[in-house]
Amino acid sequence: MNSEISTQTSTPLGELTLRFSSTPRGARLARRLTAQQLDAWGHPYGGDANDTAQHVVAELAANAVTHGRVPGRDFELRLLLLPEDTLRVEVSDARGDRRLRIVTDPDAEGGRGLVLVAVLARTWGVDEREVGKTVWAELPLAARGRTAG
Numbered sequence: 001m002n003s004e005i006s007t008q009t010s011t012p013l014g015e016l017t018l019r020f021s022s023t024p025r026g027a028r029l030a031r032r033l034t035a036q037q038l039d040a041w042g043h044p045y046g047g048d049a050n051d052t053a054q055h056v057v058a059e060l061a062a063n064a065v066t067h068g069r070v071p072g073r074d075f076e077l078r079l080l081l082l083p084e085d086t087l088r089v090e091v092s093d094a095r096g097d098r099r100l101r102i103v104t105d106p107d108a109e110g111g112r113g114l115v116l117v118a119v120l121a122r123t124w125g126v127d128e129r130e131v132g133k134t135v136w137a138e139l140p141l142a143a144r145g146r147t148a149g
Contacts, residue, residue, distance in 0.1 A: 012088075014041055014081035020061070022069040022093070027061035030077045034089075041081050049141040052120050053079075053087055056137050059113035060091035068093025068132065085142035086122070092134040 016037050020026030034057040035050055043049040057077065064075040073094035080088040117124055121137035 012080040012082055014079075016079045017076065019074040019076050022065050022073060022075050024062075024065060026075065027058065027065045030061040030075075030091075031058045034077070034079060037079055038087070043141055049087070049139070052139055053089065056089050056117055056120055056139060057091070059117050060089065060135050060137070063113060063135065064091050064093040068095040070094040070132075081141075082138070085140060087139045087141050088136060089139065090134050090136040092129060092132060094132040096128060096132045 016033075018030070018033060020030050031054050035045055035054050038050040038053050039045050043053075061075065061077065068075065070093070075094075076090075076092040078088075078090040078092070080090070082088055117137050120139065122140050124135070124137035127134045127136065
């Protein structure tokens with residue numbers, strides 16, 4: 001475990017860590033298991049928190065599979081349920097030599113996934129690892145601007 005990451009996060013209330021094949025199927029499975037885990041943690045399918053987490057995992061997993069793939073190496077998904085209604089999503093891949101890019105060309109066919117992550121996340125970033133990198137995002141789980149009752 002990267003000690004740099006552990007000092008950045010609070011003690012988790014819940015944690016799930018899984019490895020997936022660096023394939024489109026692995027990325028889809030990561031998204032589906034995220035939905036299942038959020039539901040188990042009390043954030044049901046179809047709810048804002050569950051949907052947001054699925055979108056962020058889908059983008060980060062797709063990037064890991066498309067741009068961070070090293071033949072024969074898996075990517076890792078880590079979900080941390082943190083205090084104060086926060087979910088930390090971490091996706092680690094084995095490729096550290098490619099820098100993240102946010103595409104700003106309006107005519108480009110792709111490259112907007114990290115823009116989506118930036119909009120949906122409270123904060124996000126990249127941590128270098130001994131092998132590869134971890135892209136992480138922290139998401140609010142409580143509905144914003146809603147009052148009880």
